[in-house]
Amino acid sequence: MDTHQFVHNYEGAGAFGLDRETDEETLIFYLQKFSEDKFMAHLLPKLSNEEITRVYDLVNHLIHKHLSEEEYHRIFLKDR
Structure with a gap:
């Protein structure tokens, strides 16, 4: 949740x-x-396609830089 x-x-x-x-x-x-x-x-x-991509890319970069695969699934996706 x-x-x-x-x-x-x-x-x-x-x-x-x-x-x-x-x-x-x-x-x-x-x-x-x-x-x-x-x-x-x-x-x-109101956002351009480029702005949407920039927000997504920043968040995705930070997640993958600072979380292990296990943390990504357990804490972010909450699927484990």
Whole structure:
């Protein structure tokens, strides 16, 4: 099951560039808001094919760079 609990409980600064911890929290907040179904339905039609590819390629690159095959399936896909 997919969950986005952080965004509902976050009370931090929501600013980027202050320190590593705040940057990480802000990134979680932004990505959880970004991936909401209603927001995606609104944004995706406005993106060019190139922009869609760039977002996909960045996420895919980071996943494959930092996760083992087992982590990818267990944590990201949740199929193991």
